[in-house]
Amino acid sequence: MPTELPSGRVQPRFAGLATFMRFPRLEDAAGTHDWVVYGIPFDGGTTFHPGARFGPRAVREASQYVKPASIELQVDIAKVFSLADAGDAPVAPFSCADNLDLVTDFAKTLGGAGAHLLALGGDHSVSLANIRAAWERCGRPGSGLALVVLDAHVDTVDRVWNEPFSHASFLRRAVEDGCIDPTRTLLIGQRGGLNTLDDLAFARDKGMTTIPAAAFHANAADAAAHVQSFRRRIGDAPLYLSCDMDCADPAFAPGTGTPVCGGLSSGALLAQVRAFAGAQLVGADVVEVCPARDVAGITALLAAHVAFECIAIDAVGRAG
Numbered sequence: 049m050p051t052e053l054p055s056g057r058v059q060p061r062f063a064g065l066a067t068f069m070r071f072p073r074l075e076d077a078a079g080t081h082d083w084v085v086y087g088i089p090f091d092g093g094t095t096f097h098p099g100a101r102f103g104p105r106a107v108r109e110a111s112q113y114v115k116p117a118s119i120e121l122q123v124d125i126a127k128v129f130s131l132a133d134a135g136d137a138p139v140a141p142f143s144c145a146d147n148l149d150l151v152t153d154f155a156k157t158l159g160g161a162g163a164h165l166l167a168l169g170g171d172h173s174v175s176l177a178n179i180r181a182a183w184e185r186c187g188r189p190g191s192g193l194a195l196v197v198l199d200a201h202v203d204t205v206d207r208v209w210n211e212p213f214s215h216a217s218f219l220r221r222a223v224e225d226g227c228i229d230p231t232r233t234l235l236i237g238q239r240g241g242l243n244t245l246d247d248l249a250f251a252r253d254k255g256m257t258t259i260p261a262a263a264f265h266a267n268a269a270d271a272a273a274h275v276q277s278f279r280r281r282i283g284d285a286p287l288y289l290s291c292d293m294d295c296a297d298p299a300f301a302p303g304t305g306t307p308v309c310g311g312l313s314s315g316a317l318l319a320q321v322r323a324f325a326g327a328q329l330v331g332a333d334v335v336e337v338c339p340a341r342d343v344a345g346i347t348a349l350l351a352a353h354v355a356f357e358c359i360a361i362d363a364v365g366r367a368g
Contacts, residue, residue: 093173103337111352144213155181169335172215182331192229230254303342
């Protein structure tokens, strides 16, 4: 069922309540929904700069000028989907484990069983809650969901300071939970220094596919071909997409907690999301926006566009 969004020619985009892309609030929108956006204002799992707890507000604010029709994908998400903003999940600021349980329980209640959930972080630890919810809504497939992660880091560390649920460990925990199929997992954008080379062992041993940032700089066409190869391999498998904003180079996304030089440009990052147009996307998240370190709001703006593209790639497959 299409969503009626307020026109910028009737209500200025700088006025009114700042929901994501000016979607109706979930409590004001009757019926079932295809996509529900919600925030997770938690950064208790961060290992460097804090502040991502303020990310959902910043992304919503930046999204006021993001419009629903995509030039690149030739689809209007407001004409394809019923869309709503559910506000923010309750959080447990001092416990990563308690927070994951609280957010997962909240996410299970949103928009009906058929609704897909797009979470705005928050640090990357919160992704595990939304992945769990998406997996359950798909009927808990035994093989786990296919996964695309756009991130400067691998995020498969076992523990940091004896914490098993930090933002450095969400992917390892998702695999251990059975939510994710590691053999159908693609990691895009990894780069920079590691604590040791053993940090790569889990992803390698579990059969994950990695395309580091350097591959895009060395030969962008070849790197894009590898992305397309993965896209063909997963076919119509239920797919989850997670974007950590540090996948982008700090020149394009300075407002993040763990910036690493040598990342993707804004255009290249958006292109990787669009590469999955028509895929069976069942959930997504955009995380690690740290407004206190942002410059002119450009990180929050890019994050808002990434979130829009996530919904748009699903609309491509359902527009007909």
